[in-house]
Amino acid sequence: MNSLLNISTEESELLEFIDGISQELETILPPPDGLFKMVVIIPAKDEANQIEDTLLSLAHQVDSDNNPIQKHYFEVLVLCHNCSDNTFGIVEQFFKEHPQLSGHVLRLDSEKANTVGAARRVLMNIAYHRLTSEKGLIISTDADTVPHPHWLYHLNGYVDKNFDFICGRIVPNYENLNPQALKFLLAKDEYLDLRSELGALIFPNPDDPWPKHEYNWGPNIAIKKKAYGAIGGIRPMHFLEDVDLYNRAVGQGYKARHCNNTIVTTSTRIDSRCSEGFGAELKDWAHIPGVSYYVEGLEKLLIRYSIYNLIKRLFLSYSENIISEIIRLSHIKKEELERFYNIPLNYESWVIAMDEHLKNNIEWHSEYRNISVFNACREIREYIDSQKKEVSTLSSPKA
Numbered sequence: 001m002n003s004l005l006n007i008s009t010e011e012s013e014l015l016e017f018i019d020g021i022s023q024e025l026e027t028i029l030p031p032p033d034g035l036f037k038m039v040v041i042i043p044a045k046d047e048a049n050q051i052e053d054t055l056l057s058l059a060h061q062v063d064s065d066n067n068p069i070q071k072h073y074f075e076v077l078v079l080c081h082n083c084s085d086n087t088f089g090i091v092e093q094f095f096k097e098h099p100q101l102s103g104h105v106l107r108l109d110s111e112k113a114n115t116v117g118a119a120r121r122v123l124m125n126i127a128y129h130r131l132t133s134e135k136g137l138i139i140s141t142d143a144d145t146v147p148h149p150h151w152l153y154h155l156n157g158y159v160d161k162n163f164d165f166i167c168g169r170i171v172p173n174y175e176n177l178n179p180q181a182l183k184f185l186l187a188k189d190e191y192l193d194l195r196s197e198l199g200a201l202i203f204p205n206p207d208d209p210w211p212k213h214e215y216n217w218g219p220n221i222a223i224k225k226k227a228y229g230a231i232g233g234i235r236p237m238h239f240l241e242d243v244d245l246y247n248r249a250v251g252q253g254y255k256a257r258h259c260n261n262t263i264v265t266t267s268t269r270i271d272s273r274c275s276e277g278f279g280a281e282l283k284d285w286a287h288i289p290g291v292s293y294y295v296e297g298l299e300k301l302l303i304r305y306s307i308y309n310l311i312k313r314l315f316l317s318y319s320e321n322i323i324s325e326i327i328r329l330s331h332i333k334k335e336e337l338e339r340f341y342n343i344p345l346n347y348e349s350w351v352i353a354m355d356e357h358l359k360n361n362i363e364w365h366s367e368y369r370n371i372s373v374f375n376a377c378r379e380i381r382e383y384i385d386s387q388k389k390e391v392s393t394l395s396s397p398k399a
Contacts, residue, residue: 004232011235015121018113018236022125025079025106032130033102037159038074038137038152038222039127043119047143048085050267051078054143055094059101061152068100069152076103077126078143081119082110087143117241120218121234128233134226135159137166140242144267145170145219154261155222164227164254165246168220168262169213177268181286184293185268187373191295194380196258198298201387202305212258218242220264227254239277251349294370298379303329303368304358308351311340315347330354331363 004015040058044051058076061069080088091105108122120140127138137155141147151168158166172185192214200210221242227249228234234245250256270283284291296304307330314322327334336357343349358364 004235007235014112014118014236018118018121019125021108021110021113022122025108025122026126026129028106029104029126029130032075032132033072034132035072036075036131036136037133037156038139039130040074040076040139040141040152041120041123041127042076042078042141042143043116043123044078044080044083044087044091044143045116045119046083046085046087047080048087048090050144051087051091052094053146054141055091055098055101055103057146057149057151058103059098060149061147062149063153064150066149069156071100071102073156074102074152075130076101077123078103078105079108079119079123080105081108081122082114083107113236115236115238115241116218117234117238118236120241121236124223124228124234128225128228131225133159134224136225137222138225138228139222140218140220141264142219142266144269146265147220148263148265151262151264154259158222158257158259162255163207163257164224165249165256166222166262167213167216167246167256167258168222168264169258169260170215170217170220171263171265172268173265174268177282178286180291181268181270181282184285184291184373185282187293187377188295190377191373191380194377194384195296195301197384198301198380199305201384202302203308207255208257211260213260214258216243216246216258219266220262221246222262223249224254230254247352251343251345251352253346253348293373295373295376296368297371297376298383300368300370301380307354307358311350311354312347314340315350330358331361331367332357 007015042051042054055076063069078091080091088105088107095101095103095105108119113119113122124138124140131138137159139155155166155168172189174182174185177185196212196214197210200212204210218241223245231248231252234241237244246256268282270279270286285293307326310322310326310329313319314326323334323337326332326337332354340350340353343353
């Protein structure tokens with residue numbers, strides 16, 4: 001694999017350490033079946049109560065005619081990392097009892113490699129070497145997540161297509177949530193879908209058209225072997241390693257598709273393995289009285305997508321007028337914007353750089369304040385409906 005660029009000495013040393021672990025663990029496994037098109041990787045830390053459901057769903061994957069997907073098409077790799085329970089024993093016994101599933105379980109106990117990002121890198125590195133075809137898919141899910149029966153069938157459909165990164169839809173398990181957490185989670189899911197539709201309307205991507213979604217997260221992503229190696233693999237971050245992998249792949253010109261058919265259902269537990277992220281968010285919603293949830297409303301999103309369109313135009317043709325407008329809308333300094341020219345790959349890489357600027361820019365957030373998720377959903381829904389009505393009116397034959 002190519003090395004990652006612009007990383008600290010500390011991360012470089014960690015990468016070398018983790019890649020050494022990958023190589024050691026890989027020698028434990030039997031030779032791969034040369035027919036594998038897909039390798040599913042599952043990091044697992046203290047998942048004794050959850051992981052059997054995940055594995056059962058993989059053992060019962062079917063094609064479009066509901067015939068079982070044969071074991072020589074894919075394998076499953078589980079890494080039990082830094083566990084204090086019997087996750088390893090449960091997975092080991094499961095694979096013995098389900099010989100129709102080609103699966104292997106590995107163990108890692110390391111204080112230095114004690115993040116989900118580190119575990120994913122170990123597994124993805126091993127998967128990378130076990131796939132023989134450059135088009136083969138390294139597929140990530142989680143040990144508290146249940147893929148739907150046709151999950152691998154739909155992912156397999158991308159092996160011979162011109163896409164390098166597939167993001168699947170993630171459906172939360174709404175059972176057993178308290179009313180306040182459920183209310184906010186349903187609103188968040190609606191908001192993400194509405195924002196995705198709005199983005200497709202204002203800043204369309206012909207390679208990733210509507211209908212689609214906005215999830216780029218570890219429980220349901222797949223990357224082709226060629227792309228994974230070219231970008232240097234996933235980084236061993238403690239949080240958002242999945243989003244970082246997506247951004248680097250797209251930023252380096254690899255095509256992504258947000259597929260609605262590749263579906264998993266994920267846990268809504270609040271005893272999160274990470275102090276940030278989905279579980280921590282659910283915990284706040286469940287336990288903080290009167291908690292609020294603020295997101296970007298219609299006005300802010302329209303400005304954001306306007307900036308993205310300007311960035312695309314600037315990438316295609318230098319213009320002082322466009323630069324001035326981008327500076328006005330985004331509050332970016334001219335010298336910072338001009339540094340985008342040091343990222344010459346594609347306009348998507350510039351959009352990702354702008355997204356990082358907007359995330360951390362106080363002036364931008366002061367001028368365009370976030371609003372309640374419920375108000376945001378209402379605004380965006382009304383705007384999309386009005387646009388559809390206008391298009392319908394214009395396309396209707398005149399009397």
